[in-house]
Amino acid sequence: MGFLEALNYPIYVAIFICVYSFLAIGLNVQWGYAGLFNAGVAGFFAVGAYTSAILTSPDVPGRLGGFGLPFIAGVAGAMLLSALVALPIGKICLRFRGDYLAIVTIGVAEAIRIFARSEEWITGSSRGIQNLPRPFGDLPYVYSQLAYLALVAAILLVVYLLVERQSASPWGRMMRAIRDNEVAAMAMGKDVPFRRLQAFVFGAALMGLGGALYAHLGRSITPEAIDPMIASFLIWIMVILGGSGNNRGVLAGVTIVWIIWTASEFVTDQLPMEYALQAKYGRIFLIGLMLQLVLRFRPNGIFPEFRPTQKDSRKPDKSDKA
Amino acid sequence: MNAPLQMANLRGGYGDADVLFDVSIDLGDREIVVIVGPNGAGKSTAMKAIFGLLKVRDGSIVFDGQDITGWSPDRVVQAGISYVPQVSNIFSEMTVHENLEMGAFLRKGNFSSAYERVYQLFPDLKNKRKAIAGSLSGGQRQMVAMGRALMLQPRVLLLDEPTAGLSPKYMEQIFQISRDVRDTGVSILLVEQHAKQALAFADRGYVLAAGRNRFEGKGSELLADRAMAEMFLGG
């Protein structure tokens, strides 16, 4: 086995870390900056993955598609459609406190999953969509993987810099002001619902981007891939463990959580058959427990948002007192 | 004259910033004391300080010789101080009678006499016992709020702007009821917007501005004070 082949697995893990980083940064824009609890990340991930798949895959009789557009068009379409799906949801829910958004986004993700499984003529139902183009797909496996990693990492860097710049801009400061004290921000004449809608839609677009990159990685997308357990809940833990509001913290969170997650799979795979299955379900316990532990012991994450002016990152909820 | 409630040199606020800088208020036995001052002066905040709803960083609150600074609301109520907040001061989805019942939540044993007393003070409420409190008129809601606060037979009653938004007729009625309540042995501290009427009606008054005591004295003296009148009573 050559040196490069030994890198197969690490490269594979690294690609996944990058792909999930888009979801996590998207969620960070929504939760970390705007305080919006989107519990249906998987839904926006799915919209992105399927959109890009439909736009770029070859024709299959009986199914919408055959556009054969290039990768870049698929990715752009994915971001656009995810944003478009987020828009009406945000419009309906952002008038209320966050809990309503949580319930509705769970519903959206569920509806999208059902749609993906049922609408054969659009999504290929359980067979999904195959034969997506993949950048550098013609290279030998390891090189192809390396090149894809480089591509995804480059896009991630661009997104990261963009979001960071946005976060340091007056827009970002205003978003945090709204999150921390909505009443005061409203009193200062900020259009709070509109700003939150912006953050929600922008975050959703990034999730769509992550979905597209995921689909092109495996050259296919099936309903199994949009399992909320990973694409929604695991992403949540990545974000809050890493430190909501802080993009570098979030990237660290993605890395740590994904490594723990894949390592735990390693462990359960070693178990004898009859336990392996149970252990697989036991890993869900791990997700739930991690969420509880972070909320309890590290509510601001391992790498809290840097806030020179405030000691406590979140003030008690004002709306409770009304 | 022993003063059941003494706030001395209070400093504190909701978060890290102070709202009160130096506020001192005494309330004597069977006394009606009014706090007036411009909006945002910290009048409501001073009342909330008594109820432990505030971070008090300096100064003390003494009730009946006992330091109650920083006590939790239920301990303060138990000790004998009742509070009618400025807003959302009733259980609007519950009946008038249930509001009174919640006011007496901490009381053990039979308290039918407490209902009697409250209904005597507020005869209007008696026919409305079964009405949903939120459906009543503004003046009646204020009566429910006061009645609820009186159910524990407190020694001190705090009223935050009890006449806000009420017609002059209701205002007079609320003042009259306050006197009746005082005559049953309760000391009353109230915040008022209608400074002139309130100072005329109260025994003593304090003027608060920007989180500090500005003037204090007998109601009639404050009304006569030129400087005070120019600044706070619109000349």
Next chain:
Amino acid sequence: MLDFINFYVVPGIVTGSIYAFAAIGITLVFSIMRHAHLAHGDMATMGAYIALAASTMLGLPVYFALLLAIPLTAALAVGTDKLFYEHLRKKPKILTTMSTLGTALMLRSIVQVVWGVGTTSYAKGITRPNDWFGLKIKTNELITLLALAVVVLGLAAFLNRTRWGKAMRAMSDNRDLALLCGIDNARVITLTWLIVGGLCAISGFFLGINTEIKSMMGWNIILPAFAGAILGGIGRIEGALVGGLMIGLVEELSVLFIPTEYKAVSAFAILLLVLLVRPRGLFNGKII
């Protein structure tokens, strides 16, 4: 006409009763603790499995098993509150909502590890419906409706007649004022979780007895249950009852118009519609 009632209305009302049990619990948590309880479905699943274990291991008749599952699930609900939610009380409520999601995953995982992911049922064999002049209703369905009536009336009596029931309403109505009245918030919260846990067991049990028992059964009713609670108006028991029943009926009737797969989506569509046009719901509930 009778066929229409037998095939759509009766199942709709039975499903709706199960949603109503769940929606009542959700509305209590929402109005008193002021956060969404995303573990509601999985706690119902847990209650259903506890009843299953009690009936198989102790050989109890299923309805006796339910009577055992109710207090155990209630204790579980109080336990999760003490472990996971209590320390979040003074923080933004949305963090507690997130925490309930963590609880949901943990409960589901426990069910899947202990009992697996297969489907099972309380009693083997098919029960034939009773036939009343053409109206076909199974005994279990009748008991479900009866239980709903008992629970709603009992809860209403508790909330309207007893001291602690009124304290619960007071806290739902105006929490700060409840504090100023000296009402012990912590006790009201514990009491509420006891009731909510019991309701979870009941809804999970009746879901299991009318359909089947499986690890995702509870999570699958979380959207219709929330839809029922919001449609009725948050904080309104009678609203959750009517809302739950309506959602059940709509779901069963929806198959006349849309493909069966989208049955679950119809409840979600109603939820969106209510939020859009009448967020206080039918009975003018709260907006948390």
